[in-house]
Amino acid sequence: MDDADVIIFNTCCVRENAEDRLFGKLGEAKKFKEDKGTIIAIGGCMMQEKQITDKIKRSYPYVDIIFGTHTLENLAKDIYFALKEKKKIEDVIDIEGEIHEGTPIVRGDNIKASVAIMNGCNNFCTYCIVPYVRGRERSRKPGDIINEVEELAKKGYKEIMLLGQNVNSYLVSEREKDNNISYEVIVQGKEMIVNSFATLLKAIDEIEGIERIRFISPHPKDFTDDVIEAIANSKHICHLIHLPLQSGSTNVLKRMNRKYSKEQYLKLVDRIRRLMPDSTFTTDIIVGFPGETEEDFEDTLDVVKKVKFEQIFMFIYSIRVGTPAEKMEDQVPEEIKHKRFDRLKALAEKQIAEKNETYVGTTQKVLVEGYSKTNEKILTGRNEANVIVNFKGDKSLIGKMCDVKIIGNHIWYLEGCCDKIQE
Ligand code: SAH
Numbered sequence: 001m002d003d004a005d006v007i008i009f010n011t012c013c014v015r016e017n018a019e020d021r022l023f024g025k026l027g028e029a030k031k032f033k034e035d036k037g038t039i040i041a042i043g044g045c046m047m048q049e050k051q052i053t054d055k056i057k058r059s060y061p062y063v064d065i066i067f068g069t070h071t072l073e074n075l076a077k078d079i080y081f082a083l084k085e086k087k088k089i090e091d092v093i094d095i096e097g098e099i100h101e102g103t104p105i106v107r108g109d110n111i112k113a114s115v116a117i118m119n120g121c122n123n124f125c126t127y128c129i130v131p132y133v134r135g136r137e138r139s140r141k142p143g144d145i146i147n148e149v150e151e152l153a154k155k156g157y158k159e160i161m162l163l164g165q166n167v168n169s170y171l172v173s174e175r176e177k178d179n180n181i182s183y184e185v186i187v188q189g190k191e192m193i194v195n196s197f198a199t200l201l202k203a204i205d206e207i208e209g210i211e212r213i214r215f216i217s218p219h220p221k222d223f224t225d226d227v228i229e230a231i232a233n234s235k236h237i238c239h240l241i242h243l244p245l246q247s248g249s250t251n252v253l254k255r256m257n258r259k260y261s262k263e264q265y266l267k268l269v270d271r272i273r274r275l276m277p278d279s280t281f282t283t284d285i286i287v288g289f290p291g292e293t294e295e296d297f298e299d300t301l302d303v304v305k306k307v308k309f310e311q312i313f314m315f316i317y318s319i320r321v322g323t324p325a326e327k328m329e330d331q332v333p334e335e336i337k338h339k340r341f342d343r344l345k346a347l348a349e350k351q352i353a354e355k356n357e358t359y360v361g362t363t364q365k366v367l368v369e370g371y372s373k374t375n376e377k378i379l380t381g382r383n384e385a386n387v388i389v390n391f392k393g394d395k396s397l398i399g400k401m402c403d404v405k406i407i408g409n410h411i412w413y414l415e416g417c418c419d420k421i422q423e
């Protein structure tokens, strides 16, 4: 921050601790504003919450620019006016703003790239702030997505992560308005029809040069058979599925408004495994949702034991102002939430360690990303299940897909050796 002319904070409001960090950082930034007049801008989801922008204007008056999730493309102009005319700028529009095409992107990586395909959420899970700050679901046009991925492939990118708050609801809202919605796209000179998430996956799978396709976050209730088939029949879509569970208790899931039960979730995992026996899963789990009993929590542990996730993103329930769960009376005491969190963490770590052991002796296809952060002589990459694999090798392997024999395992990575590149 001390070198910057402009400090930009990009915010997330999904959990309270992310919000708290912004206020801590704003305190730090004040010194730079006072010393050298540094321009301070804040954007992202928190700026779509009125009580937050009011608080910033009231308690942090030295902030120059507040911009929202649908005004990102104006940022250069906003900074220009803040610098030249010393103006305070508030550039937040309604959450229902259109998806803006053509904003230039500077990517921090030249092997893996994220591509947003849809925005917003219609689900209103009772704990979640996202529908209130990102608005209703809307999808990008298939042609714009295909063009972006083709451009990335031309530049040498190898892995694409398709992004959306409910990535598998792609074109669902559009189809509700017009049942016959369908787009013709040209992929590698071939005409294809895109009218759903499954058909979009099939089209992207045809793009030459892209070795791996991943997507987050799908909603289990919308994980249709055509999507499972599209993945199973694809050449490049990873068989690692991120399938947010949130809770293993049907009671809690009902009060969370997730629209699936414990049994339906487990059946979905079975369906995916039947078609793709090599599939692996990661998940998100919230611990300590209001009213969660010991029995409910044990249901969550039960699903974790049954599915054996590759990785679990675990969150302690955090009250979000304006959501239905904020008003629920039976909030779980902090101490119990933390104890349950620790139990889940211990189980997850035990399972991950056991899983990593089963990799030893196998050969994994690894997309090499670069040198390891902690050792410049060691290359690092990931296998299809997104597990980190470190091995000794020449820098010419960076950006290539290699066959790596696994010779050791650690909790957060596998150790391998490689003598062959898979072209
Ligand atoms: N659309 C995705 C999730 C996006 S938010 C889905 O439906 O799975 C990312 C994760 O943050 C969620 O999966 C959830 O586990 C967590 N999360 C959301 N709101 C939360 C809250 N109030 N407290 C704790 N964790 C929360």
Ligand code: SF4
Residues within 6 Å of the ligand: 121, 122, 123, 124, 125, 128, 129, 130, 131, 165, 166, 219
């Ligand atoms: Fe939030 Fe639920 Fe929408 Fe995911 S599906 S963004 S958890 S409301």
